[in-house]
Amino acid sequence: MIKYDPSIDYDDFIETYNRSGKEEATKLARDLYNLSFQQIKRRMERQTDYTYDRTTGTYRHREVPVGSSDKFMSLEELEKSRQPVQNLEMSAQGMDFDKLVMELIYDRGLELSRYIRINHGTRTVIIDKKSLINDGFQVVEN
The missing domain is CATH 1.10.10 (Arc Repressor Mutant, subunit A)
Structure with a gap:
């Protein structure tokens, strides 16, 4: 059948x-x-x-779950809650030059701290030469 x-x-x-x-x-x-x-x-x-x-x-x-309809937004509610994205262009007038320089120095220091360790107690500097070379840097000794 x-x-x-x-x-x-x-x-x-x-x-x-x-x-x-x-x-x-x-x-x-x-x-x-x-x-x-x-x-x-x-x-x-x-x-x-x-x-x-x-x-x-x-x-x-x-x-x-019961009552879950309250947890979801309708398309209309979602559209109403949408906020325009602000334009984040840097203007020379609005940016504090000293603050910009400090941020650049801080970024450079963070990059160097991956390769260089300074121990003030023992007065030694440890340089990770292998990582520097692997990451594309040239090591020049004087």
Whole structure:
């Protein structure tokens, strides 16, 4: 015996049930799929991740917690909350020159600290010559 399994639009069925109730979902099942409400309900429980929520009297996905609609924004809300990106161009008038020089010196010091260690206690300087050469620097000794 061949089992008849029409392709059922479970999303539409659930939306009809949640919006209009069991009577409308029963009519949809009978008219569109020639199945009873119980047959579609059993197939839905086996083949989908929808579950019945007794507290709200609706069907929902298993992963979606109750009341999760408040956690997601609609496209309209998302569009309204969008802020324009500010132009971050550096202007010579607005930038403090001394601050810029200090930032450049700090960046250069951080780069050098990867290769050079100074120990004031023992009065020694340790230079990682191998890393300097591997990173493309030339080491010149006087």
